[in-house]
Amino acid sequence: MNLASLDLNLVVALRALLEERNVTRAGERVGLSQPAMSAALARLRRHFDDDLLARSGGHYTLTALGQVLLDRTSTVYDLLDRLFSSQASFDPAQEHREFRLLASDYAVAVFGAELARTVHASAPGIRLRFTQTPTTVVDDTGVLLSSADGLLMPHGIVNDLPATDLYEDRWVFLVADDHPDVGDHLTRDDLALLPWVTYQRTYDAPAVRQLGMLGIEPRVEVSVDSFQTLPLLVAGTRRIALVQERLARLLAPVAPVRILEPPYEAVPLREALWWHPAHTHDAAHIWLRETAAEVGARIAATS
Numbered sequence: 639m640n641l642a643s644l645d646l647n648l649v650v651a652l653r654a655l656l657e658e659r660n661v662t663r664a665g666e667r668v669g670l671s672q673p674a675m676s677a678a679l680a681r682l683r684r685h686f687d688d689d690l691l692a693r694s695g696g697h698y699t700l701t702a703l704g705q706v707l708l709d710r711t712s713t714v715y716d717l718l719d720r721l722f723s724s725q726a727s728f729d730p731a732q733e734h735r736e737f738r739l740l741a742s743d744y745a746v747a748v749f750g751a752e753l754a755r756t757v758h759a760s761a762p763g764i765r766l767r768f769t770q771t772p773t774t775v776v777d778d779t780g781v782l783l784s785s786a787d788g789l790l791m792p793h794g795i796v797n798d799l800p801a802t803d804l805y806e807d808r809w810v811f812l813v814a815d816d817h818p819d820v821g822d823h824l825t826r827d828d829l830a831l832l833p834w835v836t837y838q839r840t841y842d843a844p845a846v847r848q849l850g851m852l853g854i855e856p857r858v859e860v861s862v863d864s865f866q867t868l869p870l871l872v873a874g875t876r877r878i879a880l881v882q883e884r885l886a887r888l889l890a891p892v893a894p895v896r897i898l899e900p901p902y903e904a905v906p907l908r909e910a911l912w913w914h915p916a917h918t919h920d921a922a923h924i925w926l927r928e929t930a931a932e933v934g935a936r937i938a939a940t941s
Contacts, residue, residue: 651678716785728921730761744865745790783914801910804934809904815894833859869893
């Protein structure tokens, strides 16, 4: 395929047509007349050798290829938008834009809140949008980051992408204040016998893998997709939970729980900001990464 022969405006038309499934509404969405959008649809049909939109009664439905293109077009559109909005210079005090970061609720609470305070003080026109990291992050990291400005995630989960280190954290355990079976220290037998509440995301595997190497198989009684709810699900029960120490200290007033050291040498957690290589030399992203690194250094200094 000769990309030089393609009209990139067709990407805009294609996305509108696939999402609206109506020529008139698609035209209104992108500012084209109905005849102009019909002409764009005709060109797209010739290019793909497919109807893309098939009439069914009084409305259109997507063909099989149209359905495949629906998700791909959205990703490509976002990537092109970010590509052509790249800047050679960036003045945070004057700019107005939004940065979208993929993050767990742990990363938002421990790092994102401080980042937001810092950005507010130095760049009042900048908005931050934190989006929950999807469970498919390991399989589609590059694709996900093509439509985001960064990913907050520890080392050991994704690879082959640029990253800026932020701070370190430790794994600790939570137990109820009045736990009937646990004293001042946990044992490996406790980890094997007591019921667990766990963070259910598959990319939390490093900490779980270490337990497996020690021959400990957690007996999971409850799983959730929020680290911040773990203390509430431990309080008043016999359950235990593995959680990051910084978050555990932050949430200490939330529920009557105790923080205990692991009965083994737990591998530390190294939080980082990951990004798509397409953003590496963009001035706005350079500012974002430098700001993130400064915030991470402040957090690291409070350990």
